[in-house]
Amino acid sequence: MNKKFGLSFRETVPATEVRYGKEMSRLVGRDGELNASSTQDLAKNIAKLIELSATQNIVTEDEYKKRSEIARARQDMITAAFTSSEAHKEVGAALADDLYIAANREGFMRRMLSRLDLSAGNIPRVKMRMKNAVATSAGAPAQVRSQIVRDNTYYPAEFYIQQRIFIEEREIQQSISDVLQEKFVEGQEGIMVAEDRTWYAMATATVDIDNPFTTIVGQLNPTALSQVKTLVTQWNIPADKLLLATDLWTDIVGDTSFSGIIDPVSKHELLLTGQLGQILGMTIFTDAFRHPQHKVLNKGEFFVVGDEVNHGIYTDRGGVTSTPTDIGTEMIPGRGWAFAELMSMTIANSRSVAKARRV
Numbered sequence: 001m002n003k004k005f006g007l008s009f010r011e012t013v014p015a016t017e018v019r020y021g022k023e024m025s026r027l028v029g030r031d032g033e034l035n036a037s038s039t040q041d042l043a044k045n046i047a048k049l050i051e052l053s054a055t056q057n058i059v060t061e062d063e064y065k066k067r068s069e070i071a072r073a074r075q076d077m078i079t080a081a082f083t084s085s086e087a088h089k090e091v092g093a094a095l096a097d098d099l100y101i102a103a104n105r106e107g108f109m110r111r112m113l114s115r116l117d118l119s120a121g122n123i124p125r126v127k128m129r130m131k132n133a134v135a136t137s138a139g140a141p142a143q144v145r146s147q148i149v150r151d152n153t154y155y156p157a158e159f160y161i162q163q164r165i166f167i168e169e170r171e172i173q174q175s176i177s178d179v180l181q182e183k184f185v186e187g188q189e190g191i192m193v194a195e196d197r198t199w200y201a202m203a204t205a206t207v208d209i210d211n212p213f214t215t216i217v218g219q220l221n222p223t224a225l226s227q228v229k230t231l232v233t234q235w236n237i238p239a240d241k242l243l244l245a246t247d248l249w250t251d252i253v254g255d256t257s258f259s260g261i262i263d264p265v266s267k268h269e270l271l272l273t274g275q276l277g278q279i280l281g282m283t284i285f286t287d288a289f290r291h292p293q294h295k296v297l298n299k300g301e302f303f304v305v306g307d308e309v310n311h312g313i314y315t316d317r318g319g320v321t322s323t324p325t326d327i328g329t330e331m332i333p334g335r336g337w338a339f340a341e342l343m344s345m346t347i348a349n350s351r352s353v354a355k356a357r358r359v
Contacts, residue, residue, distance in 0.1 A: 014064035092322035092337035103192040109199035114308035163190020166336030206350035214356035231354035244302035306352030
């Protein structure tokens, strides 16, 4: 892997060209479906893709073609950004849009919480499903607090999620790779990953308020998973999501007792959004296919999460904004952008999530 800017960058390859084993079999067919002869075989091939994604950025055929077509255009965009103030601004706006789209597609915070769009003049207002519940909200990225809400309405604070990326002039002169794509990876860590880390901090803060932390010794099995799910459903909250760390999929694949209760996804494009399938009535999500520096969950961790109505809300004011920066702000020759989004996040009921870890 090529090391630049403090991050490791994986080679981008189309999923249809990924092969494995002595026979060099294809993992993904031309139709974008994973090749498999059974449910168990499908789950194993997903595990192979997870393993390979640690060193390769495996994308869809369409995405690979798109990247190949725009690689030169991006280099031209960078060159233009260094010579034109208007182009500098336009490139930043395009990057901000891409970061926002990526967060919506790949970020798991946006899957766990329901979304409330706010316009100018409105303030965050969360309608509580249940009175006298413990709500957990963020006052800043990954800084959270919990309190008992005795009324039906809660007013969480808004906070900024920010990221600055900067391209030095010497990077343009020295790098033969796609500098803009490399910087986009940095931007994702500051925006999408920060969102997910904030939800993770909130969910972890709910431990032992209503639902205890569960430690599982040995491999994860259906009985243990059902027991954690029951911690949520005992409060008459439907548990419809399971967020799990990369290594736990290996437990699921390796235990035949899971084969009758799991329904893995077969389309590679869905896997890239972090969705692995269904189990015990829950949709499985993971951060397994992300860039290694973008993973949030620790080894062996998983969360059972209630439906959005009972779990919580995040507010959105229209996406990620971009402000151009240059030598005047960074004191280094080059061009860059300061990205920011204003939002709030609330887990409205601590009973709607249960955390566990396999050791």
